[in-house]
Amino acid sequence: MEWTFTEYFALMFGLIFTQNFVLSQFLGLCPFFGVSKKRDSAVGMGLAVIFVMTLASVVTMLIYKGLFLNPSLEKYHMAEYLDIASFILVIASLVQFVEIVLKKLAPALYKSLGIFLPLITTNCAVLGVTQIKLTEFARPEYSLAQAVWLQSLYGIFGGIGFTLALYLMAGVREHLETAMIPESMKGMPIAVISGCCMALAFFGFQGFV
Amino acid sequence: MNIIVPVVIMAIIGGILGLVLAIASKKFFVKVDPRTDMVLEALPGANCGACGFAGCAAYAEAIVEKGAPIDLCAPGAGGVVAAVADIMGLSANAKEPNFAIVRCDGDGVRPRFQYAGVQTCKAATVMGLAGSFQDCPYGCLGLGSCVEVCPFGAIELNENNVAIINEDVCAGCGKCIDACPRNLIRLDPESRVIVVRCNNKDKGATANKQCNHACIACGKCVRECPFDAIHIENNLAVIDYGKCKLCGKCVKVCPKHLIVNLRAERKERREARLKDEK
Structure with a gap:
């Protein structure tokens, strides 16, 4: 089953604006509030998340469709209960692997992304990416290559949406630093309120796709 | 018997991942001088940048790998230098600690009007309002830019709204000097x-x-x-x-x-x- 351009565009637009992981699905809120104090580190964290989400999407889909739904293994029904357990295992080791490789091959990149990588291991947005459209993309209509391709697109655009939300939030919070805020609202309370306002603004995209 | 195969498959996945990680950590092993970690532990870890390097980790690396001078750490004057010298096998000549001094007393300075703009000293200076909202055009503005910039929490505003340094906590890193648009803060030896x-x-x-x-x-x-x-x-x-x-x-x-x-x-x-x- 081939996808049309419209469907690809809907996937992209949906993941960045209408179905944004942070602002409308409330996944990955921990880094959203934790690493959004400066725009520099927000970009670093965002790039690391895009990277890990894409890789995790590819590997988990390979395991799910290639192994669990493999015709010869289908009779064990592993796809029904083993997905989350195995995906956590895969994502955690993947992040570890990326960290080790980056440290050796790209020390400069490691220095800017390195501190964020362990944070991503426990980022629920990454697990969410691999889970939400899992059964849809793993349907028999798609070949294995197609399923992996779609799932990796889902990972990339989900990561871009996350990065956008994180970057905007960092911009807002940099301004909050110099704003006059009532004592009891300083810090996290005003950050959560601004996050809500941003989610409301993004809610305006609802209905586009 | 249905459970055996999934368990075996999970074990295989885990085994493969573990093996890949083990090989990767061998193959992509980066040699790190153990002294770097030791020096890093000895440093105060405030990342204040007074040494001229980008934080304690960068300074520790510079000491071990590039032979940077060991007495650049302002917060760690004395004890830290001795500890680092011990690790590196160098002789320590401990530096006299520095303290920041605010050259303003501010007792009885009258405000002319209440300033409600951006609450940082630099902003008030840039706006050109700093000279006008209190009588003295040289003294402490009391908006607390230095309080915010201090990595050790050593600066407070006293009852006259003038910055005072708590010398028990001040490490002499000198960050507040740059934060003060009126050049009131100076670093003096003890x-x-x-x-x-x-x-x-x-x-x-x-x-x-x-x-x-x-x-x-x-x-x-x-x-x-x-x-x-x-x-x-x-x-x-x-x-x-x-x-x-x-x-x-x-x-x-x-x-x-x-x-x-x-x-x-x-x-x-x-x-x-x-x-x-x-």
Whole structure:
């Protein structure tokens, strides 16, 4: 089953604006509030998340469709209960692997992304990416290559949406630093309120796709 | 028997991942000098940047790999230098600790109007309002830019809304110096105990109206000093620390009590603290 351009565009637009992981699905809120104090580190964290989400999407889909739904293994029904357990295992080791490789091959990149990588291991947005459209993309209509391709697109655009939300939030919070805020609202309370306002603004995209 | 195959498959996945990680960590092993971690642990970890490197980790690396001088760490004057010297096998000559000094007393400066703009000293200065919202155009603005920038939490605003340094906590990194648009903060070695705590460069009569503790350039300290170490420059008493013998005579004659002996202040504070502890 081939996808049309419209469907690809809907996937992209949906993941960045209408179905944004942070602002409308409330996944990955921990880094959203934790690493959004400066725009520099927000970009670093965002790039690391895009990277890990894409890789995790590819590997988990390979395991799910290639192994669990493999015709010869289908009779064990592993796809029904083993997905989350195995995906956590895969994502955690993947992040570890990326960290080790980056440290050796790209020390400069490691220095800017390195501190964020362990944070991503426990980022629920990454697990969410691999889970939400899992059964849809793993349907028999798609070949294995197609399923992996779609799932990796889902990972990339989900990561871009996350990065956008994180970057905007960092911009807002940099301004909050110099704003006059009532004592009891300083810090996290005003950050959560601004996050809500941003989610409301993004809610305006609802209905586009 | 259905459970056996999934368990085996999970074990295989885990095994493969573990193997890949083990191979990767061997193949992509990065040699790290163990001394780097030891030095990093010895450093205060405040990442204040006073050494000129981008944080403690960068400084530790520079010490071990590039042979950077070990006495650059301002917060760790003394103890840390000795510890690092021990790790690196070098001899330590401990530096005298520095403390930041705010050269403003601010007792009795009257605000002209309430400033409600962006609450940082630099913003107020850039707006051109800083000279107008209180009488003294040289003194501490009291908006607390230095309080925010201090990585050790050593600066507070006192009841006159003037920044004061808590010397028990101050590590002498000098970050507050850059934060103060009025150049009121200076880094002095611990032994430099006689300080002119005013920066008012206006003529005596004007200065007298601006603040209860403003230097009116009366010259009493100049005449009193037996070592010719204190002079009036731009209507402000300035101590030449090359000549000053810290005798403290100027402290006694200053009619505005703005030349202070920090040794006495420190002693008072220490006694007050002991009393608190009792």
